Amino acid sequence: MKKYFKKSIISAVSLACLFGAVSCKKILDLQPHDATFTSAYFTDGEDANTAIAGAYALLRSTLLNNYSYYVFGDIPAGEFSPNTAYDDANANVALGQFTGLNVGPGIWNWQSNYQLIQQINLIINKVPGIDISKFTNQDDKLQITGEAYFLRAYIYFYMSRVWGDVPLKLAPDLDISTAVNIPRSPAATVLAQCLADLKIAEADLKYGYTDVSQTAVRANKGSAMALQAHIKEWMGDYAGCDTATNAVITQGGYSLLDSADYSKIFIGKSAEGIFEINIDYSQNEGLALNGGGYIPTLEAPFLAKKTYLEWPLNTSYFNRLYTDTNDIRIRKFFYQPTSSAGQTIKYSNITYADGSAQNDPRLSNNIIIFRLADIMLLRAEALNHLGRDAEAVTLLNQIRTRANTVPYQGAGSALATAILEERLRELFYEGQSYYDLVRTKQLTNYNQSFSSAQFLNGSPKGGWLWPVDPNMFKDDFTLTQTPYWQGKL
Template structure:
């Protein structure tokens, strides 16, 4: 009886994942036998186990070293991070993704965890169609297959934003003898495949959550449409972005969504499973999924985190909110600034992001063993509303864009955009409103790159988006040397070729 093995073809020849701790619990249900065998893939329970393994592997990839926020927020200067407060991560604010001076970035440069999640999605896409329909509750076979397509598309879009051109692996490899090396595929080809997968997902997924407990944390049509919208915007196809967001914004209730207006409910959005939630990564202490290394471990201090009492020592908190960014974005009367940022009246630069402050203590009243229990909020209704506003503006409908931007501004208590601000001035305000509304939700760097406003917040990326410029492509991460071993097809990220 062989223990199960998934070949991760993108790694070195002969590398494979054996008994992944991230998915053992849901895949080894009956025996140690290979789950690709006929014995495993027999019924709905087997399919669900494999699917939950896919979500688990994605969670493992995004939570590892807080990658979701490290990639999406740190380079946009969301946080004050220094040599002394967070030795490895501080260099990312200077665009030093190579880590050549300070080191300790090899793990963040490595895409292996995402390819484990992709391998699981490939396996699901191959195996679910062959499981007898009669073993499923009505509609669930399509539901599960739609989730698998969504997960594959999500992983590929995410790594494309981080590394640019990436290997495109679509086959489920079940035997080490079938493993092969891959080179990097052009980003536009990878994204086209993502869109194809999402077309399949939209056709298969339910329009709203099947169970209230699944809200946000399992994919629905809204999740797939939101991801399509982001991909189209990244590709500068704003006509399609406008198209796929139209019904989601006009009729959110048909997808089980609401635009939250109650301030208490709004504050709770960052906990997870709100009625604005479209897709989230489940991190719930009560379901044994709380993390000892969540973003709260980087941002909180007493009284929100009992284990850290820095006093007025700025270096005692790894990631404080950067004052320059806060002042550029928020007025003092902005509800979002009031509820998400704690401003110490004495130590005025001790700006704490308290957005992710749902903390449990495993040791009870001792309060020395914290677990962080906020979901990673990836897409919510406000995100899609503002993405649609961006598409409308790019397609020549500034009044329509203004109406949507004013929705989130008025909810935050800062009123409409000044009617005298038009054209590029209005577009900058639109981009800044996304920065405010989605503050520290992993969107900042990607939004600023996509809209060409990154140098407003981090001048180190000047020229990164201009073909022919010496800094062109600096926004993409390098890959570590280990991924080149025994693979002559692998190439370094162009900007970093010769620099690492």
């Protein structure tokens, strides 16, 4: 990882400038990037805010790179049937072939994650030493450190669900000449560190926002508790998940939007949003869909002049889940879903920078990481495990009622299936479904392309985890390949 240190800080502050998050005057006068750099840069509250904005920008870049947030979280679940003529790589991923044709280093490589971690570690290392007089107040300083601990917990949890064991780096490389590579740490150790970071974030952050423009796109206490809930559920700590989700639901100030406003959830910053990545053309943060950017689930009439679809809806998956024709999500989430070119339209808020010419489309839909419906269903899952089925059904039916579907009545394992399938319906194409299927050990029941021998019932030795880019082994002799993929690439 050491060869990437020099460019990590530059990338972060440059992205912060690009996205208009902060004033970047001081960046023009940065000293050479050696051990004295951080002492010169982290001097006041403005520097700290610039640094945290850079961290968010790096997170956005990481999740959008190769569309990896959705490639990891949705494609292997079987939601889509990627068209081999336009995206043969993800056609293979949908079949569980993580080393298939044209699936390669771009998606296997975790270096951008460590550029983000380097930036976060710098903030955690340097911001506490800035005198409080350099901030607006103590809460402003705590907000920044709390966000940094949240972001570190999030990115390590994200990586651990993708690769399992990952190198756990908790201090910044302040001098490239002394940077060292470290081996992969066990996933259990990584997750324990995530929870430790979230304890600090929980103490530093508050619920709500004083600046409504930051709603959901900057982490608060609700974001930290939502992440804690997901980690607890992933680890099988259902009582811990119940406690964390209950805090989000009862103290966070969030509310479900009316079904008529479903589209507003995905534009972002809604009352339902808990944590999101900002993508807003009006703030110079739209996602350009030409020159290499794309939205693979759309074509005309939602994306003018586009006549092909990289990721058409998997009709078998759709037909299995959306059996109630009264389900309002069918028309809110999809366009012609039973056709061979069914479109998923959750993210279809398109603006054309060139007006009526319509040659320069820009997407303004946030990446939804956590929202209230997710947390309610996650709590329902935990309650079912704890034998509190009546409470679980109440939560489940709040989501079903909004979707205009028949309230559920049931218990035990049948209820567990009902909750899982409600998550698969409600959170379709939100980077959640694959992890839900792995966590509940139901992957092979919904995506039959995964063999039992590959999935290994969710074992850490299974091929549901991703391989590591072999190119990284050239510079890091401590690195080992993910167990299932050893000798396979």
